Amino acid sequence: xxxxxxxxxxxxxxxxxxxxxxxxxxxxxxxxxxxxxxxxxxxxxxxxxxxxxxxxxxxxxxxxxxxxxxxxxxxxxxxxxxxxxxxxxxxxxxxxxxxxxxxxxxxxxxxxxxxxxxxxxxxxxxxxxxxxxxxxxxxxxxxxxxxxxxxxxxxxxxxxxxxxxxxxxxxxxxxxxxxxxxxxxxxxxxxxxxxxxxxxxxxxxxxxxxxxxxxxxxxxxxxxxxxxxxxxxxxxxxxxxxxxxxxxxxxxxxxxxxxxxxxxxxxxxxxxxxxxxxxxxxxxxxxxxxxxxxxxxxxxxxxxxxxxxxxxxxxxxxxxxxxxxxxxxxxxxxxxxxxxxxxxxxxxxxxxxxxxxxxxxxxxxxxxxxxxxxxxxxxxxxxxxxxxxx
Amino acid sequence: xxxxxxxxxxxxxxxxxxxxxxxxxxxxxxxxxxxxxxxxxxxxxxxxxxxxxxxxxxxxxxxxxxxxxxxxxxxxxxxxxxxxxxxxxxxxxxxxxxxxxxxxxxxxxxxxxxxxxxxxxxxxxxxxxxxxxxxxxxxxxxxxxxxxxxxxxxxxxxxxxxxxxxxxxxxxxxxxxxxxxxxxxxxxxxxxxxxxxxxxxxxxxxxxxxxxxxxxxxxxxxxxxxxxxxxxxxxxxxxxxxxxxxxxxxxxxxxxxxxxxxxxxxxxxxxxxxxxxxxxxxxxxxxxxxxxxxxxxxxxxxxxxxxxxxxxxxxxxxxxxxxxxxxxxxxxxxxxxxxxxxxxxxxxxxxxxxxxxxxxxxxxxxxxxxxxxxxxxxxxxxxxxxxxxx
Numbered sequence: 208x209x210x211x212x213x214x215x216x217x218x219x220x221x222x223x224x225x226x227x228x229x230x231x232x233x234x235x236x237x238x239x240x241x242x243x244x245x246x247x248x249x250x251x252x253x254x255x256x257x258x259x260x261x262x263x264x265x266x267x268x269x270x271x272x273x274x275x276x277x278x279x280x281x282x283x284x285x286x287x288x289x290x291x292x293x294x295x296x297x298x299x300x301x302x303x304x305x306x307x308x309x310x311x312x313x314x315x316x317x318x319x320x321x322x323x324x325x326x327x328x329x330x331x332x333x334x335x336x337x338x339x340x341x342x343x344x345x346x347x348x349x350x351x352x353x354x355x356x357x358x359x360x361x362x363x364x365x366x367x368x369x370x371x372x373x374x375x376x377x378x379x380x381x382x383x384x385x386x387x388x389x390x391x392x393x394x395x396x397x398x399x400x401x402x403x404x405x406x407x408x409x410x411x412x413x414x415x416x417x418x419x420x421x422x423x424x425x426x427x428x429x430x431x432x433x434x435x436x437x438x439x440x441x442x443x444x445x446x447x448x449x450x451x452x453x454x455x456x457x458x459x460x461x462x463x464x465x466x467x468x469x470x471x472x473x474x475x476x477x478x479x480x481x482x483x484x485x486x487x488x489x490x491x492x493x494x495x496x497x498x499x500x501x502x503x504x505x506x507x508x509x510x511x512x513x514x515x516x517x518x519x520x521x522x523x524x525x526x527x528x529x530x531x532x533x534x535x536x537x538x539x540x541x542x543x544x545x546x547x548x549x550x551x552x553x554x555x556x557x558x559x560x561x562x563x564x565x566x567x568x569x570x571x572x573x574x575x576x577x578x579x580x581x582x583x584x585x586x587x588x589x590x591x592x593x594x595x596x597x
Numbered sequence: 598x599x600x601x602x603x604x605x606x607x608x609x610x611x612x613x614x615x616x617x618x619x620x621x622x623x624x625x626x627x628x629x630x631x632x633x634x635x636x637x638x639x640x641x642x643x644x645x646x647x648x649x650x651x652x653x654x655x656x657x658x659x660x661x662x663x664x665x666x667x668x669x670x671x672x673x674x675x676x677x678x679x680x681x682x683x684x685x686x687x688x689x690x691x692x693x694x695x696x697x698x699x700x701x702x703x704x705x706x707x708x709x710x711x712x713x714x715x716x717x718x719x720x721x722x723x724x725x726x727x728x729x730x731x732x733x734x735x736x737x738x739x740x741x742x743x744x745x746x747x748x749x750x751x752x753x754x755x756x757x758x759x760x761x762x763x764x765x766x767x768x769x770x771x772x773x774x775x776x777x778x779x780x781x782x783x784x785x786x787x788x789x790x791x792x793x794x795x796x797x798x799x800x801x802x803x804x805x806x807x808x809x810x811x812x813x814x815x816x817x818x819x820x821x822x823x824x825x826x827x828x829x830x831x832x833x834x835x836x837x838x839x840x841x842x843x844x845x846x847x848x849x850x851x852x853x854x855x856x857x858x859x860x861x862x863x864x865x866x867x868x869x870x871x872x873x874x875x876x877x878x879x880x881x882x883x884x885x886x887x888x889x890x891x892x893x894x895x896x897x898x899x900x901x902x903x904x905x906x907x908x909x910x911x912x913x914x915x916x917x918x919x920x921x922x923x924x925x926x927x928x929x930x931x932x933x934x935x936x937x938x939x940x941x942x943x944x945x946x947x948x949x950x951x952x953x954x955x956x957x958x959x960x961x962x963x964x965x966x967x968x969x970x971x972x973x974x975x976x977x978x979x980x981x982x983x984x985x986x987x
Binding site for chain 2: 208209210211212213214215216217218219220221222223224225384417419420423424426427428430431434435446447450451454455458463466467522523527
């Protein structure tokens with residue numbers, strides 16, 4: 208096990224009827240809030256009304272920034288920062304999925320400095336503090352509600368960059384699984400694939416062969432996410448299914464899965480950020496389209512961890528008396544079967560991306576790999592993986 | 598899944614050579630520290646010298662309170678509180694296992710009030726703040742290094758009471774697995790049994806049948822703890838084994854395993870606190886002696902969860918096509934086999950406690966059950982379990 212620091216100070220309020228706590232939980236940090244949210248769904252399902260009511264009851268004045276889109280844009284963050292400064296905002300609330308929460312975090316970071324917020328993402332400026340951020344999660348997927356990361360897309364350059372810092376942990380996150388009842392089947396599935404991808408990338412890219420505690424935790428989470436996703440697709444108002452999906456997606460990327468693994472890569476996200484930066488695909492759909500091809504690359508080059516993962520996720524299903532490459536193959540088959548069952552794309556062509564586009568995606572990914580300091584992902588290697596996804 | 602609040606702000610510094618951070622991590626909270634520690638081992642293995650050196654280098658003045666024993670005593674805590682007040686202590690450091698850390702927490706709580714510290718444990722006074730506490734863990738078992746609980750024994754009344762409050766989370770805990778190399782085989786095994794018991798009690802006493810995320814996490818932790826304990830007993834300086842044991846014991850009782858399970862009981866600890874309160878047995882030894890009898894009670898009365906646990910902890914080993922009671926039996930057999938292998942007592946007589954003592958233990962446990970508000974544990978029920986342990 209590698210050395211690590213684990214320090215996650217986010218307070219989670221989980222369960223039914225936790226939403227009315229947003230007022231008092233926000234009041235603790237200030238009385239002037241910026242409420243960041245997405246498009247129609249928050250107002251359609253009544254969540255917006257409950258949030259504003261709770262904030263009003265607590266005496267918190269609200270300024271709004273709606274219409275945040277998937278793959279959130281720098282321009283929108285800049286707009287939010289301007290508003291936050293003008294309105295002397297004291298606390299930012301992100302109510303939605305990862306895109307909304309990341310936008311809230313970026314505004315909170317940009318509102319306390321004079322320079323442009325993008326400088327954090329390009330590494331030109333360090334972060335020294337932020338406004339406090341609270342969140343109301345409606346779409347389990349990114350884990351941003353309990354971690355210190357954020358991802359933003361530069362409008363013109365189409366660069367989708369990530370940035371992480373301990374100041375970016377939300378103060379309080381409200382996780383009410385009932386708020387995710389109205390997430391449609393495709394986004395429910397994309398969220399599950401996103402969460403599973405976070406775990407798979409850690410599990411398969413660690414160089415530490417001796418992390419049994421983390422391995423079992425990750426295997427259990429993947430199995431939980433798959434089962435929960437199936438339940439949610441069968442019955443969108445299955446509370447237990449929605450609760451399991453929400454909590455396991457949060458745990459997938461709150462620091463615990465990676466703690467002790469040492470340096471890990473994020474190759475799937477490297478590729479997908481370039482993909483959705485260029486083509487504005489849904490993040491989870493992009494990951495699903497890349498997943499089988501990427502796993503086949505591992506199956507050929509480093510099958511041992513994949514075989515172990517298969518045994519852990521599908522105990523008793525994968526034959527134990529065959530070579531690791533065969534076990535890895537079995538695992539990929541079972542996962543692919545599940546991806547088809549939940550009706551997500553499983554190759555780039557299914558996503559509308561052609562083989563001819565691969566060099567461009569690989570070039571962008573390679574540029575990103577340099578910024579993320581993942582220099583082991585050369586352009587030929589990334590092209591190799593991408594071609595397996597066609 | 599039940600509603601829950603999860604908020605664990607303790608910073609964990611995990612790994613080799615993390616001990617020298619104790620100076621700066623303490624300096625962040627003050628320059629006058631009370632260093633609480635146990636008996637010989639800390640000085641014998643050089644940990645004491647490293648801690649005092651690091652504190653001196655950081656400019657932190659130390660007052661010492663050594664000689665803390667297992668099943669720590671109220672009298673010693675009162676002594677520490679007096680010293681803390683006299684010396685105007687700003688931060689308390691617990692360097693040792695659960696007994697030492699709990700003593701440090703109790704001193705930190707008592708040093709900021711005028712009334713006697715025992716009033717927290719009897720529920721006569723509420724806690725409003727504490728001095729900050731840092732810890733250096735040398736014996737993985739109790740989980741106190743990353744939770745908000747503490748346990749103390751009243752010298753004269755022989756009551757061993759627990760108390761928990763969010764103010765009692767340590768600020769920073771240093772977990773260097775190498776510091777546990779000198780833990781002897783019996784205490785290594787007791788620690789593993791303690792950690793496993795924490796999980797078993799949650800797993801078996803929850804009334805919520807729909808907690809798949811938590812179930813898989815707990816099953817994985819139990820399997821990890823057993824495997825890690827075996828490694829440590831085989832080679833006390835197996836870093837990976839010591840690291841797995843330390844981290845899994847911490848995760849076993851840091852709030853994550855219980856989050857979402859709803860109200861859980863703590864029957865084994867109820868019995869064991871009375872046992873060690875009366876007989877001053879080592880906590881882990883007492884738990885080991887109670888474990889098989891307690892599990893047999895479940896096997897007869899509620900075998901389903903026990904059967905499921907067996908499948909999760911020993912995948913592929915327990916036959917799946919037999920009734921739950923038989924699967925539960927298999928699980929108990931395998932666990933008992935392991936307890937014998939790690940050489941811990943597996944019944945009360947092995948611990949030197951005779952059947953004639955049972956009514957007294959049950960009476961004490963029943964009194965404790967009332968304080969813990971676990972009224973379902975009547976004296977006849979507790980006697981029933983205890984007789985199975987003979």
